[in-house]
Amino acid sequence: MEKLKRVLAIHDLSGFGKCSLTVALPVISVAGIECTCMPTAVLSTHTGGFTGYTFRDLSEDMYPMAKHWDSLGLDFDAIYVGYLGSSSQAKLVEDIIKLLKDEKTLVIIDPVMADNGEYYKGLNQDMCKGFLGICEFADIITPNFTEATLLLGEKYIEPPYTYDYVEGLLKRLSGLGPSKVVLTGVSFTDGEVGAASYDKETNEIHYASTTRTPGSYHGTGDLFTSAFSSAMIRGITIDKSIKIAVDIVKSSTDLTYKRGTPTNYGVDFESTLPQFIMDIQNNLNK
Ligand code: PXL
Numbered sequence: 001m002e003k004l005k006r007v008l009a010i011h012d013l014s015g016f017g018k019c020s021l022t023v024a025l026p027v028i029s030v031a032g033i034e035c036t037c038m039p040t041a042v043l044s045t046h047t048g049g050f051t052g053y054t055f056r057d058l059s060e061d062m063y064p065m066a067k068h069w070d071s072l073g074l075d076f077d078a079i080y081v082g083y084l085g086s087s088s089q090a091k092l093v094e095d096i097i098k099l100l101k102d103e104k105t106l107v108i109i110d111p112v113m114a115d116n117g118e119y120y121k122g123l124n125q126d127m128c129k130g131f132l133g134i135c136e137f138a139d140i141i142t143p144n145f146t147e148a149t150l151l152l153g154e155k156y157i158e159p160p161y162t163y164d165y166v167e168g169l170l171k172r173l174s175g176l177g178p179s180k181v182v183l184t185g186v187s188f189t190d191g192e193v194g195a196a197s198y199d200k201e202t203n204e205i206h207y208a209s210t211t212r213t214p215g216s217y218h219g220t221g222d223l224f225t226s227a228f229s230s231a232m233i234r235g236i237t238i239d240k241s242i243k244i245a246v247d248i249v250k251s252s253t254d255l256t257y258k259r260g261t262p263t264n265y266g267v268d269f270e271s272t273l274p275q276f277i278m279d280i281q282n283n284l285n286k
Contacts, residue, residue: 018266019219031230041085049264090130136177170198
C-alpha cells in the first residue's frame with residue numbers, strides 16, 4: 001500500500017475566525033494527507049474585522065520544532081507556508097525548509113499579507129521583503145492580485161482584468177523563483193471569479209472560474225491554497241487542482257452567504273468537505 005503522504009503546514013493558529021491552521025488542518029486531513037502543524041503565532045481571532053485580539057509570537061519555538069521532527073527522521077511530501085507572525089520569521093522558514101526539504105518535497109508558499117489593495121492589519125513592506133526572500137525556495141506560490149503586485153513592486157489594479165495582464169503577471173511572478181505560479185481572484189467580468197496557473201517549464205497556462213458569490217469573505221485564500229495543495233500532493237494535475245480549489249471556495253462562500261454567517265467568522269467550509277473528498281477521489285490518476 002502507498003505510504004501516507006505528509007505535509008508540514010506553517011501558519012498561525014487563530015482560535016476563532018476560520019483561517020490558516022484551522023482551515024489547513026481539516027482540509028488537508030480529509031484529502032487523505034497527514035498534516036503536521038507549525039503555528040507561527042497563536043491569536044484569539046485573526047486580525048481582519050476584529051479588535052482586541054490576543055497575539056503570541058512563536059518564533060522561538062519554530063526552529064526547535066523542526067529540529068525535533070528532523071531528529072525523529074520525519075520526511076515531508078510538502079511544506080506549505082502561509083501567514084507569518086512577523087517578517088523576521090521568513091528567515092526561520094528558509095532555515096526550516098533547508099533542514100526538512102528533500103528531493104521529493106514540494107514547497108508551496110502563499111505570501112499571505114494583503115488583499116483588496118491593502119496590507120492586513122499590522123503588516124507592511126517588511127513582510128513583503130520577507131516573502132520575497134523565500135519565494136526563491138518555493139516550487140509554487142499562490143498570491144492574490146494585491147500580493148502579486150506588492151511582490152513585483154507594481155501598482156495594484158482593481159478587477160476585471162485582461163488575459164494579457166493576467167498572463168504577464170504570472171510570468172513576471174515566476175521570475176521570483178518558483179517554477180509554478182497560481183494567481184487567485186482572477187476575474188475577467190463582474191459576475192465571475194477564479195484562479196489561473198502557469199508552469200514555467202511547459203509554458204502552460206490554465207484557468208478555472210465560477211460565478212461570484214455576493215460579498216467579500218475572510219479566509220478564502222487559505223481555503224483555496226489548502227485545497228489546491230492537497231490536490232497537488234495527491235498527484236492531481238495543476239489544472240484540475242485549481243478547479244477543485246475554486247469549487248470548494250465557491251460552495252463555502254455560497255453556504256456562508258445563504259446562512260448569513262458574519263463574513264469575519266471565516267467561510268462555512270465544513271459541510272462542503274464530503275464533495276471535496278469526492279472531487280479528490282474522482283481526479284486521482286486521471
Ligand atoms: O486569512 C489570512 C490571515 C491569516 N491569519 C491571520 C490573519 C489573516 C488575515 O487577516 O489576520 C492571523
